[in-house]
Amino acid sequence: xxxxxxxxxxxxxxxxxxxxxxxxxxxxxxxxxxxxxxxxxxxxxxxxxxxxxxxxxxxxxxxxxxxxxxxxxxxxxxxxxxxxxxxxxxxxxxxxxxxxxxxxxxxxxxxxxxxxxxxxxxxxxxxxxxxxxxxxxxxxxxxxxxxxxxxxxxxxxxxxxxxxxxxxxxxxxxxxxxxxxxxxxxxxxxxxxxxxxxxxxxxxxxxxxxxxxxxxxxxxxxxxxxxxxxxxxxxxxxxxxxxxxxxxxxxxxxxxxxxxxx
Numbered sequence: 001x002x003x004x005x006x007x008x009x010x011x012x013x014x015x016x017x018x019x020x021x022x023x024x025x026x027x028x029x030x031x032x033x034x035x036x037x038x039x040x041x042x043x044x045x046x047x048x049x050x051x052x053x054x055x056x057x058x059x060x061x062x063x064x065x066x067x068x069x070x071x072x073x074x075x076x077x078x079x080x081x082x083x084x085x086x087x088x089x090x091x092x093x094x095x096x097x098x099x100x101x102x103x104x105x106x107x108x109x110x111x112x113x114x115x116x117x118x119x120x121x122x123x124x125x126x127x128x129x130x131x132x133x134x135x136x137x138x139x140x141x142x143x144x145x146x147x148x149x150x151x152x153x154x155x156x157x158x159x160x161x162x163x164x165x166x167x168x169x170x171x172x173x174x175x176x177x178x179x180x181x182x183x184x185x186x187x188x189x190x191x192x193x194x195x196x197x198x199x200x201x202x203x204x205x206x207x208x209x210x211x212x213x214x215x216x217x218x219x220x221x222x223x224x225x226x227x228x229x230x231x232x233x234x235x236x237x238x239x240x241x242x243x244x245x246x247x248x249x250x251x252x253x254x255x256x257x258x259x260x261x262x
Contacts, residue, residue: 008062013133013155013250014162015055016089018243020130021163022170023048023096027119027126028182030103031111036171038108043170045100048126052093059086085132092125130163131156137253145256150200155250157193158219162246164189165223165239187227194220197249211252219245 022044030041099118111119134155137146164186197216201209222245223238 006062008058010247010251010254012055012058012062013159013254014247015051015058016129016133017155017159017246017250018163018166019048019051019055019092019096020126021160021165022051022167023092023122023126023163024160024185025164025167025170025182026099027123030099031115031119033108033110035108038106040167040171042100042103044167045096045103047166047170048096049093049100052089052096056089056093059089082136085136088125088128088132092122092129095122095125126163130159133159145204145253148200148203150196150203151253154193154196154200155253157189157196158246158249161186161189161193161219162242165242168235169239171235190220190223194224209252209256211248211256215245215248215252217245218242219249 026041026044026048028041029037030045032038032041095118099115099122102115102118131152134152137155138149138152164182168186194216197212197220201212201216218241222241226237226241
């Protein structure tokens with residue numbers, strides 16, 4: 001029996017996380033008067049749209065019939081986590097496009113009351129997109145690796161960290177373009193990721209997950225080491241590590257989670 005989730009789902013989960021975190025960076029920077037921060041915010045909005053568009057394509061390509069995606073949106077069980085996830089993803093993507101249209105022609109950061117409301121809604125949807133993949137996998141019956149509550153915050157923080165890292169890469173290495181509060185959020189997300197990932201590995205049996213340890217090292221431990229040494233290109237290095245670790249974590253969850261059952 002073939003596993004229900006293929007490589008496309010790994011890419012989808014990864015891209016959804018990147019989009020959610022980069023959207024948060026955009027919401028924190030696109031309205032600022034600083035030219036670098038504003039440019040970073042616009043790039044992050046565009047990254048959010050591209051990542052979600054590619055992610056939705058990966059999701060549709062994994063379905064036996066692409067038309068099923070429309071059925072999931074319109075006719076699926078209203079209590080289905082997958083159905084609600086698809087609707088959240090679509091709403092998030094459309095809101096990102098709307099916010100991009102608000103700022104596309106602007107040359108400096110600003111925000112009217114309506115624009116701030118749109119950015120606030122985008123932030124809420126970004127958090128939902130970061131959280132729901134772990135919740136969907138947690139609901140899968142019979143896949144022992146996924147049936148742990150700690151996977152929900154672990155995947156959520158991992159996705160946000162990857163997206164924040166991608167957002168910082170959009171600043172083209174100018175971490176000074178990031179608000180101080182956002183840099184503090186990045187460190188808190190990284191610390192939370194490390195805590196929940198370690199708890200998840202201990203809970204699921206720590207001796208059989210070589211790929212998971214590589215994911216944890218690349219995505220959390222190595223960025224901490226790099227930040228402690230503070231090289232000139234710390235932002236680029238930690239960003240690349242976070243993205244690689246986030247993808248590897250999802251590849252491990254999908255591969256090992258299904259390997260024992262299918």
